Amino acid sequence: MDPVVLFFLLGAFARLAKSDLRLPEALYETLSIYLLLAIGLKGGVEIAKHSLGAVAPQALAVIAMGALLPLVAFPVLRIFAKLSHADAGNIAAHYGSVSVVTFAVGIAFLTRQQVAYESYFPLFVALLEVPGIVVGILLAKMGRDAMAADAGSSPARAVRWGPLLHEVLLGKSVVLLVGGLIIGWIAGPQGIDPFKGLFFDLFRGVLALFLLEMGLVAAGRIADLKSRWLFMLGFGTLMPICFAVIGIVLGKALGLSVGGMTLLGLLAASASYIAAPTATRIAIPEANPGLSIGLALGVTFPFNITLGMPLYHAIAQRLN
Amino acid sequence: MDPVVLFFLLGAFARLAKSDLRLPEALYETLSIYLLLAIGLKGGVEIAKHSLGAVAPQALAVIAMGALLPLVAFPVLRIFAKLSHADAGNIAAHYGSVSVVTFAVGIAFLTRQQVAYESYFPLFVALLEVPGIVVGILLAKMGRDAMAADAGSSPARAVRWGPLLHEVLLGKSVVLLVGGLIIGWIAGPQGIDPFKGLFFDLFRGVLALFLLEMGLVAAGRIADLKSRWLFMLGFGTLMPICFAVIGIVLGKALGLSVGGMTLLGLLAASASYIAAPTATRIAIPEANPGLSIGLALGVTFPFNITLGMPLYHAIAQRLN
Amino acid sequence: MDPVVLFFLLGAFARLAKSDLRLPEALYETLSIYLLLAIGLKGGVEIAKHSLGAVAPQALAVIAMGALLPLVAFPVLRIFAKLSHADAGNIAAHYGSVSVVTFAVGIAFLTRQQVAYESYFPLFVALLEVPGIVVGILLAKMGRDAMAADAGSSPARAVRWGPLLHEVLLGKSVVLLVGGLIIGWIAGPQGIDPFKGLFFDLFRGVLALFLLEMGLVAAGRIADLKSRWLFMLGFGTLMPICFAVIGIVLGKALGLSVGGMTLLGLLAASASYIAAPTATRIAIPEANPGLSIGLALGVTFPFNITLGMPLYHAIAQRLN
Amino acid sequence: MQTHPKKLLVIIAEAALEKLLIKDARRLGAHGYTVAEVHGGGATGERDADWEGNRSIRMEVICDEAVAQTIAEHVLNSYCKNYSVSMFLADVEVLRPAKF
Amino acid sequence: MQTHPKKLLVIIAEAALEKLLIKDARRLGAHGYTVAEVHGGGATGERDADWEGNRSIRMEVICDEAVAQTIAEHVLNSYCKNYSVSMFLADVEVLRPAKF
Amino acid sequence: MQTHPKKLLVIIAEAALEKLLIKDARRLGAHGYTVAEVHGGGATGERDADWEGNRSIRMEVICDEAVAQTIAEHVLNSYCKNYSVSMFLADVEVLRPAKF
């Protein structure tokens, strides 16, 4: 296990043991801004070294994957978990999008194992943020309209797509990731050099601190599991594994390295906890956020960074 | 353009595009404390290498410049813009003082262009903070008294100079700059070594982060331009150019290098947005802060770090 | 004097001169979390290099010292200062525990003087956090019960030891120190390498920033000295010297190096201002926190990091 | 000094609603608003601000009784079913009645 | 729209008491609470939040008059002697009386 | 438990005024005050605390009616013309009348 995960466990322990340890809200925000920007910058510098022509077809395939994943999750949630359209669409939106911190832990893992990967991966992270959320919300809404039509009543308050798209496309995670990518790309390796001290040399340490906080938060979500813990533990681990396989297979099809396959699997398996909750809370008011966050933060995030990551890597090695 | 400016543009874009990106207040404060202290420390270490005797005459001339600049701005504002005594004095105070972050961007620019400059410049930054503010407030107040006398009424509530001087001389920017200078000076190059990791190696990265925030803030000030945008765009760019020439010429007279001339021009051109707003808000209650901040943050700061800086450098090269 | 202390003096000056300089609350918390974690990690990595068998007897002796120190302070406070049981026990708890930042300044001092010390010392810091607090509270409570018995009335509201022990053992300082120790120990020198950029290279700079804040806070406590300044100056400097001698002698008995003796003396001399105030405020409601904090932060902390540290080092050298 | 009666409407809600609440209040006649960041607990559990989705705000609007009633009713109908919201009204006095 | 009278109890206290106050309020009948971080000054000096021991909170509880009285009395007896505490009560109206 | 009527004066103002307001309130008879950091909007635009000059505070003073009136009048005359300030008064009850 990467030592970075130990910080997560420390945070989780502190919360479960009811320690008074808390990280200030401003630190949480700062660390997350830092991670998004640093990942973007690093990716941008690397993109500057590649021809965009080679990356473009991969990028399109990755976007398509992001849009398709919720279509897999939604029927599972409707049929097996008997969730409402709203809840199923909401959870599908979370799992269709990605978790940037999970990605960062994945990078740390591969670096430690000295496994190479396509260095422009941060671009894929940025591309995967949005499509899954949009499709998930679409599913929630279509279901709602269908239900309203069945009942012969007027359709529920329509989702206002303009503000919603604005919100996801200009949400802080997309702005910082894409902004970092563009700055890194324009500045190039030499231009970015004076910023390395902050954005690259400290990256792992900041990630460790952020995982400490994530441990505190994730362990706080365990209360959300109470009522449906069997479903949540099951879905929160099996769905990611399923998605990881999809991501890994797609990675192979796209000709990625083993490291790249692993990362694409991990991205598919990861669930958003920044962009998705913000967008869906307003777009799908009837959805229970305790359910989606309990799953994404309380189950899938810890699973992915501890057991999931090595598992996906093993699968990628086998499929290669 | 220095890559550091790209972070400013990213912030400005995010704000104009109504992104939900925000930096926590505590981060803003922390970064500004860091920059002030780091600039002070760096300057202090350098002063330790020079004889104060050589620097003293230059320092006196610099102080005099700080006191004279508002006397140039005030009549311009009174006559051409027909502003009240209060508003004219207030704006003169902002432009008489300096912006530390503009200075930091200037250093980044010169370093990138490999242009040498007098390394004890942070001393001049500290010296320029206060005089302009005091003279600006004096101008606002004299005008007010004159008006009151004209009208035959009793003079308006007098400025309380004791608390005011206390506030500017012990405002956080002066305390941190001067404190840093003194610590750097006492500790010397060897003594400061253990602090280099934080205060020197990370400087550019922290500056980038702060400029991201400044972009958010500056773009938020654009609403202030609405009513008088022509005057504000004109004054906010022409006055700095004018002041820059004064600074550059003075720099030449003082025998500074081209880099030093450029920096003195930039300092003259820059407008304070930390010390001046705080002091004038209480000392000149009738002044409209939207006007002075709209100018200083919304126009002059972006102008200086993008177009102004290379312009002043070109002027300094030509005048050399 | 170590340059790091200059930052403390700058903060104290700013506060005494009524500057508006303030560090945001979130920064204060962040820096203190950082210092605790970094000290723990460093210690953990070092413990990984030693056999626990050799350290265990020293550790036991150190715990015993922590439990005994309040027993020395309590009668002094009762008899000479005529304090109530509550106040005497409360102050004894503060001085029985330790100040982690004082320890960090001690390390900086020794490093600068190139004096070696036992690298697993952070373990002792963690061990010394709790026992003194528990014994101090016990003393306050026993006194209270005795008094109540004397007066023939029912004993005062009993201390609830369960929650109290939970609070001290799982307070943030113990969790972060011990958590850091364990992570450092598990990860070992190689595993911790990627985190060095943040946790080790920046340590001194962060300590400097924290001391700036401590200067602001400590100078703010001087108001607490008003009523009993003679007692407070006396106790706040003589008791630490006394405790330092105990620590140094114990260090010698345990076979520590001169550096180790100095550090054990410094730990004994230092008074807690994180764990102890939190725990005692609830456990000893009748105690006056202005008294204990005025002593710990307003007198002893400044004394230890300026005059105390070199004094204890000189004593250790002489006793060696 | 003469004072004038107004209503104070206080809405404690998830931070996610802040922008919507401000827009709604302005639209329904409020001349201004004041927001504080808070944490708390109620029927839907503890909202201790430990991450973004768990933040709460306390919004205060001083206005005429009719406006306060309109806003309160709107909030009740639009948000109270699906979001964590608490609301109360109080009588207050102001010095400049035209301002609120 | 019908409104229902309730009491608002506001307790301003040292942050160290927060957990105890929440537990006590819940136990004595409050259905919820809202807390803001504040600073202030009073008889015991300035509490300007410059370090941990100097932080203050402002806790708001909307409840029935009887519950408010019970909580206030309990706080008065348990904490006001040894801690910095200010308290006041006000009349408020709510729309959903069962919630509070 | 007996309660005693007092006035609650709430002043929402630019953060730059905090020190002055505290001094004035103390001078005019307040025994204490409580301040929260807030943001908001009104006639003079949005004050969203995005930089130093844009911060706002909400200051609460519990005091006798006469003191509240004096402070309110003083604030109205001294600051309301040139600064962003909102103010309101409310009736509250306290348990320890001598404290406020």
Ligand SMILES: Nc1ncnc2c1ncn2[C@@H]1O[C@H](COP(=O)(O)O)[C@@H](O)[C@H]1O
């Ligand atoms: N009785 C109450 N008194 C004060 N605040 C409350 C009360 N009930 C709920 N709240 C606040 O309203 C938020 C949402 O409440 P609820 O929807 O009941 O979970 C809580 O997090 C509290 O901040």
Ligand SMILES: Nc1ncnc2c1ncn2[C@@H]1O[C@H](COP(=O)(O)O)[C@@H](O)[C@H]1O
């Ligand atoms: N008259 C008052 N009005 C508003 N808040 C007060 C008042 N008196 C005290 N407080 C608050 O209660 C806290 C403790 O007050 P005290 O116990 O009087 O020092 C202060 O720090 C203030 O936040």
Ligand SMILES: Nc1ncnc2c1ncn2[C@@H]1O[C@H](COP(=O)(O)O)[C@@H](O)[C@H]1O
């Ligand atoms: N009607 C209102 N209700 C609540 N707060 C208000 C109201 N009007 C103004 N405020 C607050 O007072 C500040 C200054 O208001 P103004 O001077 O009208 O811009 C605003 O930023 C708000 O925080």
Ligand code: NA
């Ligand atoms: Na995913």
Ligand code: NA
């Ligand atoms: Na200037």
Ligand code: NA
């Ligand atoms: Na001690």
